[in-house]
Amino acid sequence: MIVAVRLKDRQRVELLATMLLPMSVGTVWGQMRSFTYCVGLDPFHAGIRAADESVRLGAGTAIVLGHRFGPIRFNRVGRVLKWREGIGYSFSDLSRGGNGVGFPHVFTYEVKSKVNGNCRLTIAVRGRWTAMMLPAWLIRRWLRWVMGHTLHSIHHQLMVIEMHRRGLEKSAG
Numbered sequence: 001m002i003v004a005v006r007l008k009d010r011q012r013v014e015l016l017a018t019m020l021l022p023m024s025v026g027t028v029w030g031q032m033r034s035f036t037y038c039v040g041l042d043p044f045h046a047g048i049r050a051a052d053e054s055v056r057l058g059a060g061t062a063i064v065l066g067h068r069f070g071p072i073r074f075n076r077v078g079r080v081l082k083w084r085e086g087i088g089y090s091f092s093d094l095s096r097g098g099n100g101v102g103f104p105h106v107f108t109y110e111v112k113s114k115v116n117g118n119c120r121l122t123i124a125v126r127g128r129w130t131a132m133m134l135p136a137w138l139i140r141r142w143l144r145w146v147m148g149h150t151l152h153s154i155h156h157q158l159m160v161i162e163m164h165r166r167g168l169e170k171s172a173g
Contacts, residue, residue, distance in 0.1 A: 001155070003147045005140045010132065013105065013139075015125040017147045019155055023162045025119045028111045029086050031158060038109065039091070041153040043146060044068060051077070059083040065093055076102070087111065093127075101130050123150065 006014040021028060032038045035057050036048045047066030050057055057063070061080045066073065078092035088110035095102030105127025112120050125147070129139055 001148070001151050003144050003151065005143050005147075007129065007136055007140055007143075010136050010139075011129050013103075013125065013127045013129050013143065015123075015143055015147050017123045017151050019121055019151055020114065021119050021121060021155070021158060021162075023119065023158065024117050025086065025111050025113045027162060027165065028119055028121060028158060031161060032088065032109060032111060035080070035089065038154070039065075039107070041150060041157060043149045043153070046073070047075075057083075059089075063091060081106065082108075099128075103130055104128055121154065123147070 001017070001019040003015070003017045006012075008014070039045055039048050044067050045065055046068045047064075049064055049066075051062035051064050055061055057080060059080055059082055063078045063080060065076045065078055067076055075096065077094055077096055080089060080091045082088075082090040088108065090106055090108040092104070092106050094104045105125050108122075108124040110122045110124075112122070114120055125143075131139075134142075
C-alpha cells in the first residue's frame with residue numbers, strides 16, 4: 001500500500017493511495033459497485049445515501065454523506081461526478097456551509113487489471129484545506145493516517161470476500 005500526500009501552498013491537498021490486490025477487477029468492482037458500502041469504509045463516513053432515495057446512484061446523483069468523529073455526527077453533501085461501470089467513480093464531499101469551509105474535496109476510486117488476474121485499486125483525493133491554523137506537518141500526517149486507515153479497511157474487507165470465494169471454489173471442486 002502506498003499513500004502519497006502533497007500539500008501545496010498549505011491549502012491545496014492532493015492524496016494518492018494505491019494497493020495491489022490478489023483478485024480480479026470483477027471481484028473488486030463487485031464490491032465497489034455498492035457505493036454506499038465501499039465509500040462507508042472511510043473512517044469518517046457513515047450513512048451515505050442518495051439525497052433523493054428514490055433515485056438510483058449514478059453520475060449526477062446528489063448525495064448526503066453522513067460523517068462521524070468520535071461522538072460527533074453531522075451530514076455533508078455532494079454529488080456523484082462520474083460513474084464508469086467496471087472501472088470506478090468520482091464524488092464530491094462538501095460542507096453544508098459552502099466551499100470555503102470544512103475541507104471541500106473530491107474522491108476518485110478506480111480499479112485496473114494487472115498481470116496474473118491481480119488488480120490495482122487507486123483512491124485519489126483533491127481538495128482545499130481550510131483549517132489554516134494547523135501546521136503543514138500535522139495536516140500531512142493527519143491526511144496520511146486517514147487514507148491509510150481507509151486503505152486498510154478496504155483491503156481487509158476485500159480479502160475476507162476473496163478468502164470466502166476461494167473456499168467456496170475449493171469445496172465445490
